[in-house]
Amino acid sequence: MLEPxxxxxxxxxxxxxxxxxxxxxxxxxxxxxxxxxxxVSHACAKExxxxxxxxxxxxxxxxxxxxxxxxxxxxxxxxxxxGTTIARDITLQAIANGKHVVTANxxxxxxxxxxIFAAAxxxxxxxAFEAAVGGGIPVxxxxxxxxxxxQIDWVAGIINGTSNFILTEMREKGSEFSDVLAQAQQLGYxxxxxxxxxxxxxxxxxxTILASIxxxxxxxxxxxxxxxxxxxxxxxxxxxxxxxxxIKHLGITQRSEKGVEVRVHPTLISNKCLLANVEGVMNAVLxxxxxxxxxxxxxxxxxxxxxxxxxxxxxxxxxxxxxxDPGNRVPHLAFQQNALVDLPILPIEDIETAYYxxxxxxxxxxxxxxxxxxxxxxxxxxxxIIQKEPLCGAPHVSVVILTHKVVEKxxxxxxxxxxxxxxxxxxxxxxxxxxxxx
Amino acid sequence: MLEPxxxxxxxxxxxxxxxxxxxxxxxxxxxxxxxxxxxVSHACAKExxxxxxxxxxxxxxxxxxxxxxxxxxxxxxxxxxxGTTIARDITLQAIANGKHVVTANxxxxxxxxxxIFAAAxxxxxxxAFEAAVGGGIPVxxxxxxxxxxxQIDWVAGIINGTSNFILTEMREKGSEFSDVLAQAQQLGYxxxxxxxxxxxxxxxxxxTILASIxxxxxxxxxxxxxxxxxxxxxxxxxxxxxxxxxIKHLGITQRSEKGVEVRVHPTLISNKCLLANVEGVMNAVLxxxxxxxxxxxxxxxxxxxxxxxxxxxxxxxxxxxxxxDPGNRVPHLAFQQNALVDLPILPIEDIETAYYxxxxxxxxxxxxxxxxxxxxxxxxxxxxIIQKEPLCGAPHVSVVILTHKVVEKxxxxxxxxxxxxxxxxxxxxxxxxxxxxx
Numbered sequence: 001m002l003e004p005x006x007x008x009x010x011x012x013x014x015x016x017x018x019x020x021x022x023x024x025x026x027x028x029x030x031x032x033x034x035x036x037x038x039x040v041s042h043a044c045a046k047e048x049x050x051x052x053x054x055x056x057x058x059x060x061x062x063x064x065x066x067x068x069x070x071x072x073x074x075x076x077x078x079x080x081x082x083g084t085t086i087a088r089d090i091t092l093q094a095i096a097n098g099k100h101v102v103t104a105n106x107x108x109x110x111x112x113x114x115x116i117f118a119a120a121x122x123x124x125x126x127x128a129f130e131a132a133v134g135g136g137i138p139v140x141x142x143x144x145x146x147x148x149x150x151q152i153d154w155v156a157g158i159i160n161g162t163s164n165f166i167l168t169e170m171r172e173k174g175s176e177f178s179d180v181l182a183q184a185q186q187l188g189y190x191x192x193x194x195x196x197x198x199x200x201x202x203x204x205x206x207x208t209i210l211a212s213i214x215x216x217x218x219x220x221x222x223x224x225x226x227x228x229x230x231x232x233x234x235x236x237x238x239x240x241x242x243x244x245x246x247i248k249h250l251g252i253t254q255r256s257e258k259g260v261e262v263r264v265h266p267t268l269i270s271n272k273c274l275l276a277n278v279e280g281v282m283n284a285v286l287x288x289x290x291x292x293x294x295x296x297x298x299x300x301x302x303x304x305x306x307x308x309x310x311x312x313x314x315x316x317x318x319x320x321x322x323x324x325d326p327g328n329r330v331p332h333l334a335f336q337q338n339a340l341v342d343l344p345i346l347p348i349e350d351i352e353t354a355y356y357x358x359x360x361x362x363x364x365x366x367x368x369x370x371x372x373x374x375x376x377x378x379x380x381x382x383x384x385i386i387q388k389e390p391l392c393g394a395p396h397v398s399v400v401i402l403t404h405k406v407v408e409k410x411x412x413x414x415x416x417x418x419x420x421x422x423x424x425x426x427x428x429x430x431x432x433x434x435x436x437x438x
Numbered sequence: 439m440l441e442p443x444x445x446x447x448x449x450x451x452x453x454x455x456x457x458x459x460x461x462x463x464x465x466x467x468x469x470x471x472x473x474x475x476x477x478v479s480h481a482c483a484k485e486x487x488x489x490x491x492x493x494x495x496x497x498x499x500x501x502x503x504x505x506x507x508x509x510x511x512x513x514x515x516x517x518x519x520x521g522t523t524i525a526r527d528i529t530l531q532a533i534a535n536g537k538h539v540v541t542a543n544x545x546x547x548x549x550x551x552x553x554i555f556a557a558a559x560x561x562x563x564x565x566a567f568e569a570a571v572g573g574g575i576p577v578x579x580x581x582x583x584x585x586x587x588x589q590i591d592w593v594a595g596i597i598n599g600t601s602n603f604i605l606t607e608m609r610e611k612g613s614e615f616s617d618v619l620a621q622a623q624q625l626g627y628x629x630x631x632x633x634x635x636x637x638x639x640x641x642x643x644x645x646t647i648l649a650s651i652x653x654x655x656x657x658x659x660x661x662x663x664x665x666x667x668x669x670x671x672x673x674x675x676x677x678x679x680x681x682x683x684x685i686k687h688l689g690i691t692q693r694s695e696k697g698v699e700v701r702v703h704p705t706l707i708s709n710k711c712l713l714a715n716v717e718g719v720m721n722a723v724l725x726x727x728x729x730x731x732x733x734x735x736x737x738x739x740x741x742x743x744x745x746x747x748x749x750x751x752x753x754x755x756x757x758x759x760x761x762x763d764p765g766n767r768v769p770h771l772a773f774q775q776n777a778l779v780d781l782p783i784l785p786i787e788d789i790e791t792a793y794y795x796x797x798x799x800x801x802x803x804x805x806x807x808x809x810x811x812x813x814x815x816x817x818x819x820x821x822x823i824i825q826k827e828p829l830c831g832a833p834h835v836s837v838v839i840l841t842h843k844v845v846e847k848x849x850x851x852x853x854x855x856x857x858x859x860x861x862x863x864x865x866x867x868x869x870x871x872x873x874x875x876x
Contacts, residue, residue: 022587022729032654033586130584136730138584146568146576148471149460149750156874216470216779223783236796236867239838243822245794247869259782261789268794268840268871274736275874277715284734286874291460291747292574292737296722298712299733309729312587341654344697345661351699356683356706358674384681400677402706429674431685433706436594436713436724 004037005319008068008099010090011080012045012052015104015131018304019078019311021054026312034316042068069094076318078311079103084111095119095127100321102314104131104307106205110221113209126321128314133206134159136306137299138313139285144213150289152214154254156267159206161281161301162190162197163229163249167266168279170237171246177232189281199228200249200264207251210285211262215255220262227265240268246276274298349409354383354433357401359418360425367423368399374421378414380406396425402433442475443757446506446537448528449518450483450490453542453569456742457516457749459492464750472754480506507532514756516749517541522549533557533565538759540752542569542745544643548659551647564759566752571644572597574744575737576751577723582651588727590652592692594705597644599719599739600628600635601667601687605704606717608675609684615670627719637666638687638702645689648723649700653693658700665703678706684714712736787847792821792871795839797856798863805861806837812859816852818844834863840871 007023009016020040023030031037042060044067062068069077069090077094079101081087087108094101095116103109109116109129120127130140134157143152158164162184169180181198184190196202204224212219229249240247245268254261269276274296278284283301288294300306361367368387375382383402403411415428445461447454458478461468469475480498482505500506507515507528515532517539519525525546532539533554541547547554547567558565568578572595581590596602600622607618619636622628634640642662650657667687678685683706692699707714712734716722721739726732738744799805806825813820821840841849853866 018729026587026589026728029589029654030587137733138580141579141584142576142735145755146579146751147747148754149464149468149747151464151467156872211783215781216467217781217783220783225786225789231867232869233867235836236794236869239796239824239836240794240869242824243794243838243840245871250872252872255781256784258788259784261784263786263789266869268869269874273874274712274715277712288874289747290464291456291743291750293744295575295735295737297580297733297735300731305729306731309585309587309727312729313584316586317583343653343655343693345649345655345658346694346697346699348663348701350696351663351701356674356678356681358677386677386680398673398677400681402681429669429671431670431674431678431704431706433683434594434688434690436707436711436726 002036002323004039005075005315005322006041006073007038007076007078007315008042008071008074009040009078009080010044010065010068012043012048013080014304015307015311016043016045016078016080017049017052017054018308019080022305022308022312024054030312030316034319036319038312038315038319042071042074044068065090066093069097069099074099075322076100076102076315078315079105079108081105082107084108088112088116091116092119095123095125098123098125100126100128100318102128102311102318104129104311106132106202106209110205110208110219113219126318128318129209130314131307131310133209134283134285134297134299135301135303136309137283137285137297137301138310139297140213141313142295142297143210143287147287147289147292150291152255153288153290154252155210155214155285155287156250156252156275157207157210157285158248158275158278158283159251159285159301160197160203160249161283162194163203164278164283165189165281166198166229167232167237167247167249170232170234171241174234176234177230198230200226203249203251203264207253207262207264210251211253211260214253215260217260223262225263225265229266232266241271244271245269246271248276349412350407352405352407354405354435355403355411356431356433357403358429359399360396361399362395362423362425363397364423367421370421370423371399371418374414374417375403378406378410380404380410380414440474440761442477443513443753443760444479444511445476445514445516445753446480446509446512447478447516447518448482448503448506450481450486451518452742453745453749454481454483454516454518455487455490455492456746457518460743460746460750462492468750468754472757474757476750476753476757480509480512482506503528504531507535507537512537513760514538514540514753516753517543517546519543520545522546526550526554529554530557533561533563536561536563538564538566538756540566540749540756542567542749544570544640544647548643548646548657551657564756566756567647568752569745569748571647572721572723572735572737573739573741574747575721575723575735575739576748577735578651579751580733580735581648581725585725585727585730588729590693591726591728592690593648593652593723593725594688594690594713595645595648595723596686596713596716596721597689597723597739598635598641598687599721600632601641602716602721603627603719604636604667605670605675605685605687608670608672609679612672614672615668636668638664641687641689641702645691645700645702648689649691649698652691653698655698661700663701663703667704670704679709682709683707684709686714787850788845790843790845792843792873793841793849794869794871795841796867797837798834799837800833800861800863801835802861805859808859808861809837809856812852812855813841816844816848818842818848818852
């Protein structure tokens with residue numbers, strides 16, 4: 001295997017810490033995918049959170065940005081400083097030194113991306129910025145590579161989690177804007193100065209980038225129309241609901257005959273569409289393109305580990321470009337051919353899920369008691385029971401039971417015992433039930 | 439610019455035709471992204487649909503598969519034959535000839551992928567199969583590259599559009615399974631012999647692939663648990679609804695301490711989760727991974743153009759690997775630096791959307807008439823009006839109006855005129871309304 005790739009991280013705050021954490025925790029899986037290790041060798045930070053869940057034992061720590069970007073051993077620089085002044089200077093310096101750069105800095109790309117990409121092009125290095133839009137959702141990759149065959153018609157996205165959290169709480173709890181904002185600040189979902197989020201500036205940075213990769217136009221942040229959510233009242237939220245709509249803060253970019261629309265504002269959308277059902281701090285981007293039609297990309301738009309996930313994906317992509325032999329390409333099954341592992345595939349009998357059971361019972365006292373006794377003997381606990389009144393004169397009733405999780409083998413035994421009961425007729429219908437809440 | 443890449447297509451049916459169509463219609467955009475043209479030079483077909491929307495003028499047509507895979511000019515072979523016998527032989531022959539292969543054939547990959555990838559590895563060629571799972575949704579790319587930093591915990595997907603269409607119709611229309619199946623066959627959503635779809639075999643092919651790229655295990659189709667939707671009754675659909683659930687046909691693969699679960703079966707899931715709201719023939723894949731948490735990928739799982747979209751994305755990816763200079767990498771803004779175009783960004787006044795308007799009116803006969811007259815003078819037509827009864831004794835009422843689409847400039851004029859009306863107090867609240875239906 002090749003030598004590990006060496007990464008220098010500028011900033012060990014929330015996202016920097018998350019990136020180091022993900023790289024260390026998943027080091028083995030990442031090397032299985034990338035074909036070589038990816039390690040943080042240098043990091044620049046004023047101070048480090050003392051309760052960090054990662055190790056700094058093998059990292060050279062410094063307070064000087066130039067110690068990282070000028071170090072000959074550093075292959076890739078991860079820029080997590082935020083802002084557009086120092087971040088711009090240091091990114092250009094890293095490029096001048098021939099370093100590839102991975103960044104989560106949407107403001108930097110939106111404001112200075114044209115200049116930075118031109119410098120990178122000249123030096124032959126890569127600037128990767130998946131984490132700049134939609135946090136951990138691989139939406140840059142989806143639009144830029146996954147939709148490469150399409151003409152993109154429009155993109156509409158919930159790309160600011162703070163605004164979406166506030167609008168969700170206003171609808172679900174009936175609270176007013178200012179109260180939810182205070183709550184969001186307490187929960188850490190909104191900054192002390194929330195202007196960038198609630199006035200649409202953060203969303204406009206991200207939409208600037210989406211418009212460019214959708215339509216192949218230069219980045220033009222200053223031309224984006226920006227409107228935040230500060231004027232949305234409880235009254236509007238309720239009227240929208242009554243009319244079958246939901247208010248979401250969307251970034252919309254659309255190609256028309258006259259040019260390109262790039263606009264950020266509160267928007268009513270039908271409560272039936274998927275985007276309307278993206279709630280809380282979650283992000284989602286809906287794309288309409290000529291060949292695929294509508295596609296949607298959903299996930300966590302912020303946070304240490306989700307953003308770290310996007311940065312590590314970029315680090316893997318950049319790592320693949322460092323050598324050019326075929327063994328370095330994206331492996332067919334995500335992991336290198338010789339790194340596949342032979343985990344056993346479990347037989348269905350050993351799998352544990354919850355169940356929906358439907359049976360037909362004679363409406364006779366005691367049948368239900370016997371059924372529940374059999375379930376209890378197999379240690380199957382019950383989440384819910386519905387017993388339907390028998391139809392006029394009919395001797396049979398339907399009994400529907402939702403169980404908690406149970407190993408299939410045990411359920412099979414219980415079902416057999418129940419089907420043998422006097423008072424139960426026919427086969428029991430069973431459908432598995434999944435919670436899908438992680 | 440480099441010479442165009444030459445593609446040989448095996449099969450000009452629905453998907454083959456869609457692929458040629460997308461390549462021709464979007465030739466300019468594709469070349470802007472890939473840095474060179476991608477053209478179909480050869481195609482093998484027994485017969486061609488006479489109403490095809492693409493041109494065959496520049497394509498060498500043949501009835502012999504070997505004419506395509508043995509031709510020295512063909513750089514990339516697109517295999518769209520279906521099945522696992524001839525498709526396997528001809529794919530291995532293409533690989534032996536040093537051709538890269540793009541395929542939509544999930545059965546082939548699920549059954550013979552291990553052998554095919556080993557042969558490709560040895561020859562240094564790429565096998566790309568984005569179209570094999572989730573049709574046009576770039577879900578292979580998302581899981582394989584976008585989540586490269588994550589340990590994946592589980593994947594749960596609606597990956598058979600026919601089954602999802604049937605279950606959706608059963609719930610929405612109250613129809614029985616057999617009636618909806620007949621309807622799906624009439625609409626072309628189900629084959630004459632629907633076994634592969636309704637018995638879970640097609641979903642199992644796709645899940646085999648998802649399990650491998652999620653966990654880095656060899657493809658093992660024969661170990662997948664398969665259960666279709668043929669036993670789901672209207673009664674079950676209704677009981678599930680009553681309990682707050684919805685029945686979906688899911689492919690689920692999950693890592694546990696003992697091994698890997700790979701199973702396809704009908705499943706109850708909460709009607710609040712996004713996956714439960716994926717309706718009709720649409721597909722969606724939900725992934726739970728350790729760094730990102732939940733992410734979801736949604737779109738068209740079948741059809742000529744959507745599947746063509748995935749095949750063309752693969753062709754672009756393979757094209758990027760044909761030369762290894764930096765100019766050939768994925769461009770930062772999706773399009774090559776020198777291929778950016780300077781489309782004008784439109785000012786917000788020129789943009790057309792529908793509107794939600796809320797105003798406070800004195801409850802006086804005639805005010806509403808004046809408001810609607812002003813709107814009509816500006817040629818703004820009304821979709822809906824709500825007028826709330828005034829609170830006991832209060833002189834004011836809220837009037838909410840949904841408009842049809844209008845250019846912002848005109849709306850501004852109307853709003854100014856309405857705000858000047860006697861009988862209207864305060865500012866009018868306005869929120870844009872989007873249909874998002876393409």
